[in-house]
Every structure is written in structure tokens, then in C-alpha cells.
Amino acid sequence: MTPDRYRKLLGEYDALIFHARAISDRLVGRTLEHKCLSYSDAIYTKLICHGISLRKLSPSLDHVQASELWDLASGCAVARALIEAYDALAYIGVHQVTPEERDFRMLLWELHDQQRRLSMLNKIGSVDPRVAEIKERVAELLAKLMANVVYSQVSKEIRGKVARGDVPPVHLSQRVSISVQ
Numbered sequence: 001m002t003p004d005r006y007r008k009l010l011g012e013y014d015a016l017i018f019h020a021r022a023i024s025d026r027l028v029g030r031t032l033e034h035k036c037l038s039y040s041d042a043i044y045t046k047l048i049c050h051g052i053s054l055r056k057l058s059p060s061l062d063h064v065q066a067s068e069l070w071d072l073a074s075g076c077a078v079a080r081a082l083i084e085a086y087d088a089l090a091y092i093g094v095h096q097v098t099p100e101e102r103d104f105r106m107l108l109w110e111l112h113d114q115q116r117r118l119s120m121l122n123k124i125g126s127v128d129p130r131v132a133e134i135k136e137r138v139a140e141l142l143a144k145l146m147a148n149v150v151y152s153q154v155s156k157e158i159r160g161k162v163a164r165g166d167v168p169p170v171h172l173s174q175r176v177s178i179s180v181q
Contacts, residue, residue: 003061010058017051024048036106040093043085050082091170104150105171111141111162112169 024045032038057075091105118134145151158171
């Protein structure tokens with residue numbers, strides 16, 4: 001890549017981050033009527049933060065100093081986090097799905113979170129009285145998830161994970177099938 005092309009790409013990236021922040025600024029103070037919008041707002045903010053961090057880790061050709069470190073590994077880690085946050089945003093708030101599917105996704109997302117939290121607390125032997133509340137919340141979410149019409153339509157693999165108490169955060173596979181011709 002030539003230095004001029006790199007500078008052009010950085011300029012486009014900077015414009016994208018500026019635009020994302022402007023959108024976020026316009027949404028400040030708005031009432032979010034659906035839980036998925038609240039999650040989407042938090043994930044969108046996370047995307048912007050990852051984007052800003054990635055930009056700060058990107059080499060600058062304008063002020064190159066002999067002591068400047070180019071931390072490619074950290075840049076890759078932040079880029080991966082940015083991609084994963086985008087996937088989460090798409091899953092929770094962007095995909096056009098039925099209300100039942102949206103509810104299912106939110107229940108699965110929340111149940112995954114609560115089960116992981118409960119697992120961590122159990123592993124450290126927590127005696128906090130709120131552990132009982134989390135157990136109740138897990139049971140409540142599990143019942144709602146299994147009662148949702150979409151539950152019967154998900155793969156056997158996902159239903160098996162739910163039955164084993166190993167609820168994934170999403171029910172869609174990210175595997176890509178490649179056919180060789």
C-alpha cells in the first residue's frame with residue numbers, strides 16, 4: 001500500500017467515526033421504548049469506542065518518529081472486538097425479524113448473560129445473597145425462552161445446549177459453507 005492510499009483510507013475512516021459520533025450525539029436524551037433499542041444503543045456506543053481505539057492504534061504517517069511503536073497485535077485485537085460488536089448489534093437490533101424472533105433473541109441473550117454470571121459466582125464460591133436472585137432470573141428466563149414459539153424452530157444443537165445449561169448468546173451459526181467445484 002502506498003503512503004497516499006493509506007492516508008486516504010485513514011481520512012475515510014476518520015470521517016466514518018466522526019459521522020458515527022454525530023449520530024450518537026443526536027440520540028442523546030431520547031427515550032428508548034424497547035429493550036432491544038437500549039441494548040443496541042449500548043452496543044453502538046461500544047462500536048464507536050472500539051473504532052476510536054483502533055484509530056489511535058493505527059500508524060500515523062504524518063508525524064513518524066523513530067520511537068513510535070506500531071502495535072499490530074493490539075490493533076488486530078481491537079479490530080476483532082469491533083467486528084464482534086457489530087455482529088452483536090446486527091443480531092440484537094438491526095436484522096428485520098418478527099416480534100417473536102426479536103423476543104427470542106433478547107431472551108437468549110439475557111439468559112446467556114445470567115447463566116455466565118451465575119457460573120462465575122459459583123466458581124468463586126460467592127455467598128452474596130443476590131446469587132439466589134440470579135438463579136431465579138435464570139429460571140424465569142429459561143421458562144420464557146422455552147415457551148417462545150421460535151424455540152421449537154431452532155436447531156437441535158441449540159435446544160440441547162439450552163437443556164444442558166450452556167445457552168449460547170446467539171442461535172444463528174456463523175459457519176460458512178464452502179462448496180468445492
